[in-house]
Amino acid sequence: MLFLTIHAIAQRAPDPEYTARKVRSLAEPSVFQKEIDGAFPQRTLYHDSLVTVLSSNNPQLPTHLLIVPNRRIPTLNDATKADEALLGHMLLTAQKMAAEQGIAETGYRLAFNTNEDAGQSAFHLHLHVLGGAKTGAMVDQSWRNIRRRLLDTTMVTPLEKRLLGTWSAKGRAFGMPADVTMKWEPDLQGRFLLLSYRMDMRDTSGKVQTFEGKALYKASKEVGKFTANWFDSGGEAHPIEAFYDGTALTSNWGTPATKMGKTIYRFVDDNTIEISDFIQRKDGEWRQFNQNTVRKL
Numbered sequence: 001m002l003f004l005t006i007h008a009i010a011q012r013a014p015d016p017e018y019t020a021r022k023v024r025s026l027a028e029p030s031v032f033q034k035e036i037d038g039a040f041p042q043r044t045l046y047h048d049s050l051v052t053v054l055s056s057n058n059p060q061l062p063t064h065l066l067i068v069p070n071r072r073i074p075t076l077n078d079a080t081k082a083d084e085a086l087l088g089h090m091l092l093t094a095q096k097m098a099a100e101q102g103i104a105e106t107g108y109r110l111a112f113n114t115n116e117d118a119g120q121s122a123f124h125l126h127l128h129v130l131g132g133a134k135t136g137a138m139v140d141q142s143w144r145n146i147r148r149r150l151l152d153t154t155m156v157t158p159l160e161k162r163l164l165g166t167w168s169a170k171g172r173a174f175g176m177p178a179d180v181t182m183k184w185e186p187d188l189q190g191r192f193l194l195l196s197y198r199m200d201m202r203d204t205s206g207k208v209q210t211f212e213g214k215a216l217y218k219a220s221k222e223v224g225k226f227t228a229n230w231f232d233s234g235g236e237a238h239p240i241e242a243f244y245d246g247t248a249l250t251s252n253w254g255t256p257a258t259k260m261g262k263t264i265y266r267f268v269d270d271n272t273i274e275i276s277d278f279i280q281r282k283d284g285e286w287r288q289f290n291q292n293t294v295r296k297l
Contacts, residue, residue, distance in 0.1 A: 067090050148188065
């Protein structure tokens with residue numbers, strides 16, 4: 001006799017702010033409606049009674065197309081049995097467009113992004129067609145690499161146990177409301193930690209300004225000390241010397257010939273970090289210009 005064991009799966013809940021943004025978006029015309037109506041023919045590659053094919057405004061690969069149903073369906077979750085023919089038509093249209101774009105034989109990827117964890121921002125179902133170069137892994141590998149490192153009891157350090165992962169906050173940056181994301185990833189040979197930092201700031205008009213930075217933290221021979229090099233979207237590049245004392249990671253950056261600053265990552269608890277940014281004034285005093293409290297996702 002065959003027995004099936006059914007395990008209860010915990011239902012994850014979307015962020016309330018994401019849900020509110022989705023509700024507001026659905027109360028307005030679709031972001032694709034003007035293209036569907038033919039207002040921007042230069043962006044339209046194909047149109048029939050069921051779908052419109054657009055070139056992406058933010059291409060992730062040399063070929064990046066969007067296949068959009070002319071009738072708005074918010075997400076794939078909202079498709080019904082009545083949409084079966086439409087969904088099949090979208091796939092066959094992707095096949096046709098891949099051939100026309102010259103990527104059918106070298107290969108391409110199709111993707112539906114559905115809701116928050118997949119990064120859906122336009123709430124009108126659309127199929128991504130990506131090609132023209134190797135697409136790499138199916139998803140970002142950092143989650144798997146972080147999990148593997150944390151399970152490796154022979155290599156993981158106390159700092160890594162606390163720091164590795166993705167952290168986020170609804171905070172402020174340079175005086176503006178900002179979505180802050182910080183990610184720490186390992187290389188699996190213990191040579192460095194990669195810090196990726198992003199702030200999406202909204203000015204008074206609602207326009208979003210994005211600031212991104214990266215740094216490779218390498219452990220020195222002295223326990224708790226690290227060196228790094230920082231690069232950011234503002235054109236800054238400077239060395240870092242950092243020290244971890246068990247409660248905070250203090251990163252001193254810059255040079256006396258340019259400017260000196262420091263960022264302190266203070267562990268409030270295992271799931272909360274307070275990030276404080278300081279710049280050194282000409283009189284030698286330190287001025288704080290940013291502070292955000294991020295939480296582990």
